[in-house]
Amino acid sequence: MNVTAATEALVQAVNLSVSYGAKRAVDEVSFTIPKGRVVGLLGHNGAGKTTLMKAMVGLAKTQGQLSVLGLDPVRDRVALLQSACYIPDVAILPRWARVGELITLMSGLHPKFSAERARALLKRTSVGLNDKVKTLSKGMVAQAHLALIAAIDARLMILDEPTLGLDVLSRKSFYEMLIDEWCDGERSVLISTHQIEEIETLLSDVLMLNEGKLVLSLSLEDMDRRFVALSHDAAVADQMAAAHPLLRYRTGPGPGGNAAIFDGEPPADVQALGQRMRPSLVDLFVALTRKPELNRTQF
């Protein structure tokens, strides 16, 4: 990513590691999150995304340096949580409470929470103020939780799979809210998700974790410049392979149904064999994390 002055970056990690006993969940990770970005944190299950997010809100012991909003997350956890908001999971609202009661409690417990805003956001969902959380479906709990969090005037949002369990319309509504309310150039959002294709256009930067290690950390703009995707016919497949792409795959039947992704510009003769394409984030994710299962149709 672009190197920004340390004072401007909202999050800065240098050789950050988080271990559970002998296992290293996050392994020597270094990155910066400047302000005004929407950063996607991608990785397979168990890659370390949740652990990294927990470390950023002071819920995990770390080695190395980590500074969030200029604070040490473990030592200054309470001060940090006043300016950052965190959704660890969307299905964790207290089941005994009514939604209106949660709004009242959060008004008292969070200095930057706006009850009015929460009520306004809740109106856009199918959840009522008097509804008890335990009577709500998982999707409705998620909507309520997001409405509560969105009412916090935070500089940094850390969201661990916030759209899990939501239907398409609710997801769309969430993305709209994300853009309308949070993308003001000053706040940043760190969002982890499995729906990479859906969220690709919303991201400005990406952090890719594979088994605890950071395999990619750059802006999508730089990604477009650095990686080259070529679609080609089956006939030239061998020549493509000889140029050592990151990944080769099929995009469909018939001519031009093969594709290859290169890190950097492949030689001109190889480029001539195929047609230049946009390197999609999903393909790059597969290429860099080498797992066959993914959220993309393949022929």
Added chain:
Amino acid sequence: MNLLMPLMQREWMQHRFGWALTATVPLLLAVLLLSFGNVQVQMDAEMGDSGMPPVVAVAALSVVASMAVMLLLATVTSLVTVVGLARRDHADRSVEFWLSLPIGHSRSLAVPMGVHLVLVPLLALLWGALAGVLVSAVLVSRTYGFGAWLDLPWSDAAKLIGVLLTRSALGWPLALLWLAPLILLAMLMFAWMRRWGLVVFGLLLAIGNSPLGAIAGYHWLPNWLSAMAQGAAGSLYSGGDLHINAEGAGAAMELAGKAPAWLISDFASSVAALASPVLLGGLVFAAACFFGLVQWRKRGASVAV
């Protein structure tokens, strides 16, 4: 930002239904049983000896019994809640929600403890007194007629009840200080091992009380436990005697007159009794357990619970 009120408000929102049930159901039962059941008020010689007319004795008994019952119910339910406090929101995973809010770990533990261990029992005492007055109306009316109930020396009674409530309100926190090491150890064991933690807690107490638990012939645990029990009981009532010379109706007035002075001297004795190595050592131990709970909450937060 002052988090005390919202945190207390949380306890109210979460438990108000249970509290309402505990407060009203026994009262309703008592009123129904006493109104329609076969209750006979027996006057034994002892009550007559205390110098109070039987009517007054019955009314006094109702109030005191009612206060005691409400206090007992409140204490039991509160202890159950408090011992399980560290793991309270783990079942529905809402602990992660609370951990995502800017609330310190110690506050998250201390405020509910204060509400359930101090506030709730004291309010239960107050409610018990009021309920007791109602029960006494039913009981006295049934045996002696409603007029007799109205004729009771209510101004003196109010003073006495007031003194009783004040003495309890002052003494209760002191009693808690004596029992703090036991309560906090139980909380910590439950946090570490859930229900097995309480089993271990029980076992530790049992072993400590048996001949095995003696160190160099000194049975430290039974001695400490009895000192704690005495201290706790003494916080509520230091054994100050109230001598009444008058008999009959005058007895009530004399009691009411002497009560405030008794309150002060009795409470002073309880406070003086705090200067004990068992109490101070117990408080240090309790503080260590609390520290342990805070650490557990900090670490437990990072591992999948």
Added chain:
Amino acid sequence: MHTWDQKQPIYQQLADILLGRLIDGDPPEGEAMPSVRALASRYLINPLTVHRALQALGDNGLLESRRGLGMFVTTGAREKLRAAERERFLKQEWPRLQERLRRLGIGPEHLNWENPQ
């Protein structure tokens, strides 16, 4: 949600969409473009990408940035675009279409020049 193809960078695709709307006179010349946030919200794209798209249109002289007010459609932009599109049609698409019409035996007398309903 709008589906974006694999061929071009997203900002380029958005620029093409906006270009198409400009040709239709939406927004008209001299008027302001919708704000970055409005466009981002409409198409569910990161505002930074929207910014790049608008920059690209600006680099082509179709939009100009007015201090504090946003991006405005330059005068003559529409005509410029239409002229460019006309040129492209006449040079590339028309010959192909002409060939096809000839093969099918369709002459001017068969074609309906009225505006489509």
